[in-house]
Amino acid sequence: MRDVAFEVNGKACRVAVEPRTTLADCLRHDLGLTGTHVACAHGVCGACTVLVDGEAVRSCLTLAVQMEGAAVTTIEGLSSEDGLSPLQAAFRKHGAVQCGFCTPGIITTMHALLTTEPHADEARVREVLSGNICRCTGYMAMVAAVLEARAAYQGAPA
Amino acid sequence: MKLPAFDYATPTSIGEAVALLAAGDGSARPLSGGQTLMPLLAFRLTAPSLLVDLRGIPGLDAVEIGEAGTRLGARVRWCDIEAHAGLAAAQPLLVAMIGHVAHYQIRKRGTLGGSMAHADPAAEMPGVAVACDGVLHLVGAGGARDVAARDFFLGPLTTALAADELIVGITLPAWPHGRRWGFQEFARRRGDFALAGVAVHYDEVGGRAVGAHVAVIGACSAPHRVAAAEALLEGSAVTSALAAEVGRAVAASVSPPEDIHATAAYRRSLAGTLAERALAAAGGLA
Ligand code: FES
Ligand code: FES
Numbered sequence A: 001m002r003d004v005a006f007e008v009n010g011k012a013c014r015v016a017v018e019p020r021t022t023l024a025d026c027l028r029h030d031l032g033l034t035g036t037h038v039a040c041a042h043g044v045c046g047a048c049t050v051l052v053d054g055e056a057v058r059s060c061l062t063l064a065v066q067m068e069g070a071a072v073t074t075i076e077g078l079s080s081e082d083g084l085s086p087l088q089a090a091f092r093k094h095g096a097v098q099c100g101f102c103t104p105g106i107i108t109t110m111h112a113l114l115t116t117e118p119h120a121d122e123a124r125v126r127e128v129l130s131g132n133i134c135r136c137t138g139y140m141a142m143v144a145a146v147l148e149a150r151a152a153y154q155g156a157p158a
Numbered sequence B: 001m002k003l004p005a006f007d008y009a010t011p012t013s014i015g016e017a018v019a020l021l022a023a024g025d026g027s028a029r030p031l032s033g034g035q036t037l038m039p040l041l042a043f044r045l046t047a048p049s050l051l052v053d054l055r056g057i058p059g060l061d062a063v064e065i066g067e068a069g070t071r072l073g074a075r076v077r078w079c080d081i082e083a084h085a086g087l088a089a090a091q092p093l094l095v096a097m098i099g100h101v102a103h104y105q106i107r108k109r110g111t112l113g114g115s116m117a118h119a120d121p122a123a124e125m126p127g128v129a130v131a132c133d134g135v136l137h138l139v140g141a142g143g144a145r146d147v148a149a150r151d152f153f154l155g156p157l158t159t160a161l162a163a164d165e166l167i168v169g170i171t172l173p174a175w176p177h178g179r180r181w182g183f184q185e186f187a188r189r190r191g192d193f194a195l196a197g198v199a200v201h202y203d204e205v206g207g208r209a210v211g212a213h214v215a216v217i218g219a220c221s222a223p224h225r226v227a228a229a230e231a232l233l234e235g236s237a238v239t240s241a242l243a244a245e246v247g248r249a250v251a252a253s254v255s256p257p258e259d260i261h262a263t264a265a266y267r268r269s270l271a272g273t274l275a276e277r278a279l280a281a282a283g284g285l286a
Helices: A023-030 A086-094 A103-116 A122-129 A140-153 B014-023 B037-042 B078-083 B092-098 B104-109 B112-118 B124-131 B227-233 B240-253 B264-282
Strands: A002-008 A011-017 A049-052 A055-058 A071-073 B007-009 B029-031 B050-053 B063-065 B069-073 B135-140 B143-148 B153-155 B166-173 B180-186 B196-205 B208-217
Touching: A011 A023, A023 A049, A049 A103, A055 A103, A055 B104, A086 A103, A086 A140, A103 A122, A103 A140, A103 B104, A122 A140, B014 B050, B014 B135, B014 B166, B037 B112, B078 B092, B078 B104, B092 B124, B092 B180, B092 B196, B112 B124, B112 B166, B124 B153, B124 B166, B124 B196, B124 B208, B180 B264, B196 B264, B208 B227, B208 B240, B208 B264, B227 B240, B240 B264
Parallel strands: A002 A071, B007 B050, B029 B050
Antiparallel strands: A002 A011, A049 A055, A049 A071, B063 B069, B069 B166, B135 B143, B135 B166, B180 B196, B196 B208
């Protein structure tokens, strides 16, 4: 077992993990943050996407031991207790969520995208979204929701 | 599947990393971005005793554009290449091919050293290396050596890298101004593994192609140049008829694998079509 110290959703944490533990499993099983979903577990679906130092990464393709000193943000860290984030609210408004299994990975990915590229156009949103598989919605509502949510990121410090 | 058990180390120098690779039972593997290695572990296609994480070694993420060529460190990520202001002019084929590498999240961690060390036949970076006459820089327990890309990729997930060696970088020769090039790839979802891909480049002298390079990925067991297609192109004026002929030569030269994604015949035909289109793009025929 290895001790790893990193930050999750703004809080310092220390866990003892086997080197083979993925970041996804560490978040879900050791830290109880089950908002991060695992579908394929080998990097093709995007369901497990979290932010590491602000960048969207697949947590099933990342080891927990690699997180020493990093700042991880999961879906739980993107909204406060008392409300949805603008991106989440737009997803709700547009009906961009059905079963919801893919949703945390898509919200984290789109949050990372809009934080660094607040003026991303529809082609760019679609290109980035192509790394996340949704088997329910058909994506149309998600694209509309993301485009609408851009306003909340524009003018905010990147 | 859960990953097999392994030990984990974070050396802070290349020497220390190589010593760790050499010390064990020969199954230790370097870990760079992990975007190829982690799926291989998840499928249990490999079961290393130790992962030697390179993230603590300074300097492996440098990009140096010079007179003789472009040197890229092994830990340069796809997103670093996308964001680099000078690479599109210095190495246009590299930048064009990288546009087909995986998806947004993978590009944040995946590195060119990891891609080349694993040598997936469908991966773009080994194809760039071969198509551009790249030279890989390796360091092992016995010292440093350079290996030409054409001698490095031996087959699916098989390279000339010894168990105690590390890729530290690659040099792509300087790209002359005005060089003609094209790259075409087809995958069922953009960013997924290529069913086939073709890179073409040549210099134009008096309206004729000189220094013709035609390289294939995906529809083959390792990225390679197609001598028959290059011979057709060399010294010729690039026309639609020639592009079609080059396409046929590429199709005839490959013996693609067959799997649930495509038959061998489909991949062969695809490689030919992509070669024709790449050459048409290079020659401004499209
Ligand atoms: S669960 Fe990580 S990409 Fe599918
Ligand atoms: S909402 Fe069900 S998979 Fe996307």
